[in-house]
Amino acid sequence: MKRPLACVLILLTLMMLTGCQQNSDQLSGSNPVTLTMWHVYGSQTESPLNILIDEFNSTVGTKNGIFISVVSVTNTTDIDAALIASANNEPGSATLPDLFTAYPRVVEKIGADRLLDWSKYLSQEEIASYVPYFLTEGQFGDQLLMLPIAKSTELCFVNKTIFDRFAADTGVSIKSMVDFDALFATCNLYYDWSEGQTMFQINDFYHYFLTNTASLGGTFIVDGKIDFSGDAFQRVWSPMARAGIYGGLCVQDGYASDRWKTAEVICNVGSTAGILYLRDYVTYADNTTEDIETLILPYPAFADTDPAVVQRGSGLFAIRSTDKRKNKAAAVFARWITGGEHNVEFVTQTGYLPVTQDGFEKLLDDTGLVENNKYRMLYDAVSEMYGEYTFCVLPRYDGASDLQPAFEKAVKTTLNTAHEEYVRRTAASEDAETVMAELETWARAEVMRLMQE
Amino acid sequence: MQFRPGVLLKMFRDARQQSLSLRWKLAVWLIMLGCTLVVLVFFVFNLIGIVNPIERQIETMLFNQLDRTVSDIRHDTDDLAAWGISLSDQLSDTVANILQERRLSFDDLRNNPDLLNEIQQEAYNQIYTHMQLTTSSGAFYFLDTTVNDALPETYYNGLYLKYANLYAENTIHNKPCVFRGNSGVARRNSINLYSTWQLESMAGTFPQAEALLGAAVQSPARGYLLTEVYALPDSWEYVRLLCVPVLLNGRTIGVCGFEISDLYFRLVYPASNEQVPMICALLTETDGLWAGQLAGQHASTIDSAHVRFSIQNHGRFVQLSGGTEGFIGLMQEISVGTSQHRVAVMMPTRQYEQIVRESQIKTAAFLFVLMLLLIGACVFLSHRYVNPILRGLAQLKTEEAERQATRIPEIDDLFDFLSAKDRSHEAELARLHMENADVQRERERAETALSYLHAAVMQEVNQEAYALFCSNLCTLTPKEREVFDLYLQGRKGKEIQEILNISQNTLKYHNKNIYDKLGVSSRKELLKYATLMQKDAKEDGL
Numbered sequence: 001m002k003r004p005l006a007c008v009l010i011l012l013t014l015m016m017l018t019g020c021q022q023n024s025d026q027l028s029g030s031n032p033v034t035l036t037m038w039h040v041y042g043s044q045t046e047s048p049l050n051i052l053i054d055e056f057n058s059t060v061g062t063k064n065g066i067f068i069s070v071v072s073v074t075n076t077t078d079i080d081a082a083l084i085a086s087a088n089n090e091p092g093s094a095t096l097p098d099l100f101t102a103y104p105r106v107v108e109k110i111g112a113d114r115l116l117d118w119s120k121y122l123s124q125e126e127i128a129s130y131v132p133y134f135l136t137e138g139q140f141g142d143q144l145l146m147l148p149i150a151k152s153t154e155l156c157f158v159n160k161t162i163f164d165r166f167a168a169d170t171g172v173s174i175k176s177m178v179d180f181d182a183l184f185a186t187c188n189l190y191y192d193w194s195e196g197q198t199m200f201q202i203n204d205f206y207h208y209f210l211t212n213t214a215s216l217g218g219t220f221i222v223d224g225k226i227d228f229s230g231d232a233f234q235r236v237w238s239p240m241a242r243a244g245i246y247g248g249l250c251v252q253d254g255y256a257s258d259r260w261k262t263a264e265v266i267c268n269v270g271s272t273a274g275i276l277y278l279r280d281y282v283t284y285a286d287n288t289t290e291d292i293e294t295l296i297l298p299y300p301a302f303a304d305t306d307p308a309v310v311q312r313g314s315g316l317f318a319i320r321s322t323d324k325r326k327n328k329a330a331a332v333f334a335r336w337i338t339g340g341e342h343n344v345e346f347v348t349q350t351g352y353l354p355v356t357q358d359g360f361e362k363l364l365d366d367t368g369l370v371e372n373n374k375y376r377m378l379y380d381a382v383s384e385m386y387g388e389y390t391f392c393v394l395p396r397y398d399g400a401s402d403l404q405p406a407f408e409k410a411v412k413t414t415l416n417t418a419h420e421e422y423v424r425r426t427a428a429s430e431d432a433e434t435v436m437a438e439l440e441t442w443a444r445a446e447v448m449r450l451m452q453e
Numbered sequence: 454m455q456f457r458p459g460v461l462l463k464m465f466r467d468a469r470q471q472s473l474s475l476r477w478k479l480a481v482w483l484i485m486l487g488c489t490l491v492v493l494v495f496f497v498f499n500l501i502g503i504v505n506p507i508e509r510q511i512e513t514m515l516f517n518q519l520d521r522t523v524s525d526i527r528h529d530t531d532d533l534a535a536w537g538i539s540l541s542d543q544l545s546d547t548v549a550n551i552l553q554e555r556r557l558s559f560d561d562l563r564n565n566p567d568l569l570n571e572i573q574q575e576a577y578n579q580i581y582t583h584m585q586l587t588t589s590s591g592a593f594y595f596l597d598t599t600v601n602d603a604l605p606e607t608y609y610n611g612l613y614l615k616y617a618n619l620y621a622e623n624t625i626h627n628k629p630c631v632f633r634g635n636s637g638v639a640r641r642n643s644i645n646l647y648s649t650w651q652l653e654s655m656a657g658t659f660p661q662a663e664a665l666l667g668a669a670v671q672s673p674a675r676g677y678l679l680t681e682v683y684a685l686p687d688s689w690e691y692v693r694l695l696c697v698p699v700l701l702n703g704r705t706i707g708v709c710g711f712e713i714s715d716l717y718f719r720l721v722y723p724a725s726n727e728q729v730p731m732i733c734a735l736l737t738e739t740d741g742l743w744a745g746q747l748a749g750q751h752a753s754t755i756d757s758a759h760v761r762f763s764i765q766n767h768g769r770f771v772q773l774s775g776g777t778e779g780f781i782g783l784m785q786e787i788s789v790g791t792s793q794h795r796v797a798v799m800m801p802t803r804q805y806e807q808i809v810r811e812s813q814i815k816t817a818a819f820l821f822v823l824m825l826l827l828i829g830a831c832v833f834l835s836h837r838y839v840n841p842i843l844r845g846l847a848q849l850k851t852e853e854a855e856r857q858a859t860r861i862p863e864i865d866d867l868f869d870f871l872s873a874k875d876r877s878h879e880a881e882l883a884r885l886h887m888e889n890a891d892v893q894r895e896r897e898r899a900e901t902a903l904s905y906l907h908a909a910v911m912q913e914v915n916q917e918a919y920a921l922f923c924s925n926l927c928t929l930t931p932k933e934r935e936v937f938d939l940y941l942q943g944r945k946g947k948e949i950q951e952i953l954n955i956s957q958n959t960l961k962y963h964n965k966n967i968y969d970k971l972g973v974s975s976r977k978e979l980l981k982y983a984t985l986m987q988k989d990a991k992e993d994g995l
Binding site: 032038050069070071072073074075078079082252253254255257258261262264276277283285286287288 | 566599600601604608617618628635636639640643645646648650651652653689716719720730
């Protein structure tokens with residue numbers, strides 16, 4: 001009788017002692033874990049992702065003791081620089097966040113060994129629910145370091161209100177927006193019509209060359225370097241460079257959405273996510289405003305080619321922590337934010353594409369699900385492109401993260417210089433076509449030189 | 454079942470009255486001693502502060518956090534004010550120089566976009582440099598003028614820069630963007646426009662800042678203030694502005710200063726405590742209610758932009774009620790220039806109560822476990838202590854030869870003592886046996902002698918006189934019989950007088966009657982017949 005009693009007492013004591021101690025590896029509502037996050041969805045506008053994160057924090061987060069604290073909302077360019085500086089512990093850099101969204105190019109700079117392998121925290125079934133094609137960007141060897149959260153492609157956005165005025169005066173058709181040759185020619189017409197205003201901006205020249213070279217059957221990147229020698233490159237380069245030198249194509253720094261606000265460009269090709277920043281009015285220098293109508297068209301292409309367009313998207317990364325609870329918490333959040341319902345809700349508010357197979361098919365099969373007219377137009381354009389376009393993923397190679405901005409800068413700087421030279425020399429009554437031909441050749445050589453430095 | 458003190462006392466008394474074994478008595482005493490010691494230790498620890506109630510610990514944590522946050526905010530706002538005054542002076546000089554070069558007055562800037570853009574371009578570096586030097590999320594200036602006063606709404610021209618990204622620290626990787634100002638300034642300085650950029654600031658966006666434009670101020674240092682929290686139009690951000698008047702020839706021509714956004718406040722004043730979900734707040738009163746910016750892990754779950762707190766004293770804490778839940782905390786007033794605010798450090802009442810409850814449960818569990826261990830230890834110790842004693846005592850029942858040493862000196866001494874006693878008793882018994890045998894022998898010898906004597910006396914006695922004696926014995930009066938019996942018991946005449954309380958003459962009178970009735974002439978003869986009669990009676994009885 002005495003022994004069982006003693007056993008019960010010992011057991012009771014042990015239970016009470018162990019009950020007082022938290023299991024350090026388990027998520028618990030009473031012992032919350034905070035994950036800091038940098039993301040790129042929304043910038044300073046009302047961020048749909050922030051709203052979803054608030055919903056997560058107040059529901060699943062509260063239950064599991066996970067709190068996502070957004071400490072920076074930025075853009076894909078700035079986040080790269082900040083992440084790389086933080087990862088290298090550079091003076092003046094901020095502390096690395098626990099979660100961040102970025103393009104896969106940062107892996108090379110941050111180091112794969114510092115990042116969480118999602119495949120260890122998600123089941124095979126969960127991983128299989130993503131569009132397989134979208135997972136490839138985040139796959140590094142046998143590790144899944146980037147989880148697709150939203151994907152984008154590129155489209156053509158037109159300030160229809162001002163374009164219609166321009167078209168009414170010049171007889172230009174909106175159809176010129178679907179063919180690059182016609183589009184660049186229209187840029188120059190607009191430059192003349194508007195007395196020196198740029199009409200069109202390409203948000204990413206690297207993407208322009210990559211997709212259009214591919215559509216012409218060429219290859220833009222060969223052995224980790226730009227191939228300037230092919231006919232396809234020249235075919236893509238020439239009309240673009242001429243528009244830049246003439247002035248119709250904007251070759252200055254800055255996002256197209258900034259110039260869209262002030263009507264300094266009325267058309268651009270860029271990410272579907274840019275729709276969040278393309279407002280429905282423009283502001284002029286005297287602080288007057290004008291409401292505008294936005295037209296969204298498929299990505300333009302060169303005539304008689306197999307059109308191609310970039311398909312990309314920043315994904316969700318997590319810094320691998322020695323605190324196992326943080327890793328588990330990151331996986332819970334990733335599962336929630338990329339889950340069907342939340343993912344569709346998020347992407348349709350930001351102009352992105354869903355990453356799960358169910359969500360993707362559901363949205364493109366019935367764009368009527370999207371309530372906002374402007375956003376519905378966007379998904380109609382994307383839907384139109386599916387089946388006709390080849391979707392390209394950015395190639396991964398050593399030095400890709402440096403080459404891309406370097407090429408962007410080289411093209412803009414060179415064409416900007418060429419444009420100023422063209423204006424100066426034609427003002428001095430030199431033959432416009434001769435000057436244009438000279439500057440186009442010089443500009444190409446200059447870009448090649450800059451890229452070889 | 455309820456245990457009242459009286460019932461417990463009775464049970465204790467009953468237990469005391471019942472005989473408890475040595476083992477349980479020792480266990481009970483040990484338990485009582487242990488419990489007393491535990492209570493005493495807790496009492497002393499509590500008295501000298503080693504063990505603190507959780508409420509006091511929380512109060513200390515909140516107090517320390519409040520002290521730190523007040524100190525930080527006071528330092529940062531002083532710093533912002535100093536840099537704001539510096540910025541105000543520089544802007545005054547910039548505007549004055551541009552106007553002086555063109556021999557224009559400040560009023561000539563109205564509807565003059567080129568000149569206003571030139572001022573913005575000149576002021577850009579001043580604004581950006583001051584922004585980098587301060588604990589702020591943005592910097593700005595607005596002048597009391599506009600590029601177009603024909604518009605239906607009133608606007609203020611100026612430059613408002615914000616960081617595109619926010620971190621807890623202002624880093625060199627933090628790029629600014631133009632929130633309000635000329636887009637050309639952004640282009641020239643290679644920065645972007647804020648996504649909800651506007652050319653000028655519309656009147657009514659920052660009422661407290663705009664109120665400074667019309668105020669009479671002697672110097673920037675006398676007129677600065679920290680505004681309440683405003684929503685940035687078309688943005689998810691809420692901000693406070695530290696505003697310093699910009700003076701030109703004694704006239705307030707504009708306002709400059711710095712922005713502290715909600716997010717930045719949260720990053721800069723992290724109320725980090727893993728045990729207690731603390732929230733730091735900088736609150737400003739509006740219409741009797743308090744609102745402001747909140748920082749701390751739990752702060753993000755509160756709609757800080759819209760929640761308005763009412764404040765009441767609540768014991769050692771203040772109670773803040775607002776939104777969907779209540780808070781308890783500590784507050785301290787703080788003034789920034791001409792504005793009054795309060796710094797609060799608080800935590801949700803629900804979680805405070807939960808922490809207190811958990812602490813109480815843990816303490817009770819700890820005490821319960823301690824008590825279980827104590828009881829177990831006492832029972833174990835009493836068993837260990839008493840068992841050898843009991844085994845030793847059990848050996849008392851065994852033969853001395855079979856006894857073993859108990860390793861308890863006291864019991865071994867007891868055994869030695871008892872053995873010595875036994876031996877002494879046995880010797881005494883043997884002596885008594887021998888004495889008894891001697892007495893028996895003496896008795897037998899005496900009885901034999903008495904028999905011989907009886908036979909001799911019987912031969913000497915006159916049988917007729919003896920028969921008369923025996924037959925007349927019944928004629929004695931009761932008093933005479935008493936005297937006769939006392940003689941038989943061997944009493945002397947004096948003793949008989951005292952026992953019967955009679956005089957000597959009375960005794961002589963009774964003696965004479967007895968002698969006459971029994972036919973004897975002396976007491977010697979009387980005793981001789983009486984002895985014979987007793988002897989005969991004894992023999993007859995056998």
